Amino acid sequence: MIRCKPLLGTFVEIRIEDQSPPLKALDEAFLAIEQVQSLMGFHNPESELSQINLRSHLEPVRIHPWTAEVLKFAKEVYLQSQGIFNCGIGHRLVKASLLPKHNKLNDYSFGGIEDLQFIEPSLVQSPLPLCLDLGGIAKGYAVDKAVELLIANGIQAGSVNAGGDMRVFGNRSQSIQIRNPSKPHELIQIGSMKVGAIATSSLYFANRNTSSKSFMVNPLNQEHIEFSESYSVVASRCVYADALTKVVSISGNTRHPCLKFFSAQAISIPTTQST
Amino acid sequence: MHMNWKPNPYLIIGIATITAPIVAHAKIYVSIEQAQKILIPNKSLVKNPIIITEELQDKIRSASSIRYPFQGDRIWRAADGSWFIVDEVVGKHEMITYAVALNPSGAVTGIEILEYVESYGYEVAEANWRKQFVGKTAADPIKLNQDIQNIGGATLSCKHLTDGVKRVAVLYEIALKNQTLSLKAK
Numbered sequence: 001m002i003r004c005k006p007l008l009g010t011f012v013e014i015r016i017e018d019q020s021p022p023l024k025a026l027d028e029a030f031l032a033i034e035q036v037q038s039l040m041g042f043h044n045p046e047s048e049l050s051q052i053n054l055r056s057h058l059e060p061v062r063i064h065p066w067t068a069e070v071l072k073f074a075k076e077v078y079l080q081s082q083g084i085f086n087c088g089i090g091h092r093l094v095k096a097s098l099l100p101k102h103n104k105l106n107d108y109s110f111g112g113i114e115d116l117q118f119i120e121p122s123l124v125q126s127p128l129p130l131c132l133d134l135g136g137i138a139k140g141y142a143v144d145k146a147v148e149l150l151i152a153n154g155i156q157a158g159s160v161n162a163g164g165d166m167r168v169f170g171n172r173s174q175s176i177q178i179r180n181p182s183k184p185h186e187l188i189q190i191g192s193m194k195v196g197a198i199a200t201s202s203l204y205f206a207n208r209n210t211s212s213k214s215f216m217v218n219p220l221n222q223e224h225i226e227f228s229e230s231y232s233v234v235a236s237r238c239v240y241a242d243a244l245t246k247v248v249s250i251s252g253n254t255r256h257p258c259l260k261f262f263s264a265q266a267i268s269i270p271t272t273q274s275t
Numbered sequence: 276m277h278m279n280w281k282p283n284p285y286l287i288i289g290i291a292t293i294t295a296p297i298v299a300h301a302k303i304y305v306s307i308e309q310a311q312k313i314l315i316p317n318k319s320l321v322k323n324p325i326i327i328t329e330e331l332q333d334k335i336r337s338a339s340s341i342r343y344p345f346q347g348d349r350i351w352r353a354a355d356g357s358w359f360i361v362d363e364v365v366g367k368h369e370m371i372t373y374a375v376a377l378n379p380s381g382a383v384t385g386i387e388i389l390e391y392v393e394s395y396g397y398e399v400a401e402a403n404w405r406k407q408f409v410g411k412t413a414a415d416p417i418k419l420n421q422d423i424q425n426i427g428g429a430t431l432s433c434k435h436l437t438d439g440v441k442r443v444a445v446l447y448e449i450a451l452k453n454q455t456l457s458l459k460a461k
């Protein structure tokens with residue numbers, strides 16, 4: 001059984017290899033992804049993420065354990081990458097009209113993920129105003145949550161693919177293809193996976209005209225970056241794969257030391273000149 | 276936490292282009308009947324086609340930015356006034372057939388993708404993706420799935436689909452709402 005729904009701004013595909021799976025397994029997996037979207041979406045002014053951005057510098061904000069978990073992952077990758085991964089760049093994307101504007105921006109005053117403090121496991125605050133965007137990590141987390149729910153429902157083998165960020169589990173080796181950055185309608189077989197996750201960063205589907213800016217921002221100098229190749233990261237969990245693709249594509253280093261810390265591997269597909 | 280991953284050996288030595296490109300791709304997810312059971316479970320649906328007059332088509336078009344005409348022959352209604360509507364959106368990169376379920380007051384209760392086709396207007400691409408489906412039927416879904424790729428890569432936006440759902444909402448307001456009301460009046 002394979003189903004697909006529009007979620008997280010993309011198409012989320014859930015595939016189950018089992019012969020007669022309980023239908024509720026798939027429904028629950030999709031619901032988990034919907035929940036991640038409603039908790040951590042930047043576009044939704046009611047989301048917990050928007051509440052953190054609005055109020056965490058004024059008062060402690062109570063959050064769902066899943067939001068707390070994603071923020072902890074984000075802090076961990078921030079630390080290990082020495083700041084190359086930092087979701088505190090939302091204001092840059094708002095300024096470039098790549099994200100919606102919910103409140104006034106004073107771009108000199110924003111802190112980063114390092115400023116977010118946990119007072120309790122589900123209570124956060126920040127000394128500085130924040131404009132966090134979890135776009136680079138929450139999708140991977142949602143994929144992991146969906147996989148956890150499938151496994152909890154007794155599903156033996158399957159995969160969850162959120163617009164190209166995916167995780168597979170079970171006992172059957174699955175061939176993994178990624179898009180050729182030179183010709184995105186062509187696929188390149190990059191390996192096979194039984195258990196694990198892969199996420200990819202590239203700009204080929206950004207649908208941009210020449211005047212608009214890239215959605216990828218280097219947190220260290222706050223510049224929008226451009227690149228034509230694609231970077232994929234293979235890791236045990238999709239949340240790490242997703243976040244680490246930003247480390248690799250921003251640094252341009254497929255052997256970045258933090259990959260080893262997360263037992264991850266990176267693959268770069270160069271663009272070819274031939275058409 | 277572990278991982279079982281075997282990279283393609285050609286990639287390791289840095290000659291990715293040696294692997295024959297596989298051309299993307301079309302996927303059939305669920306049939307209309309399956310989508311009906313998923314989105315409106317345990318209710319029997321009656322086909323309720325409507326004629327899309329030019330006037331209605333214009334209203335739908337101006338409300339949603341989608342030019343591709345809406346077809347009125349894939350509309351179903353449940354006894355309680357819920358609706359099940361199948362529609363298509365055609366984007367620059369893709370064509371998507373999807374189903375929307377509306378509750379009796381017209382709120383969207385679920386969206387399910389039925390079919391997704393990437394089309395770049397290349398004859399070759401078309402021939403190749405069609406090959407995936409040769410000899411396969413919806414009655415053999417497991418086998419069908421096993422033969423279809425796991426595709427990683429950049430995010431394809433679902434913006435077109437969002438526009439599609441908008442036009443279904445407009446269709447409800449203009450053409451279906453009254454039917455629900457008259458049904459209640461009976």
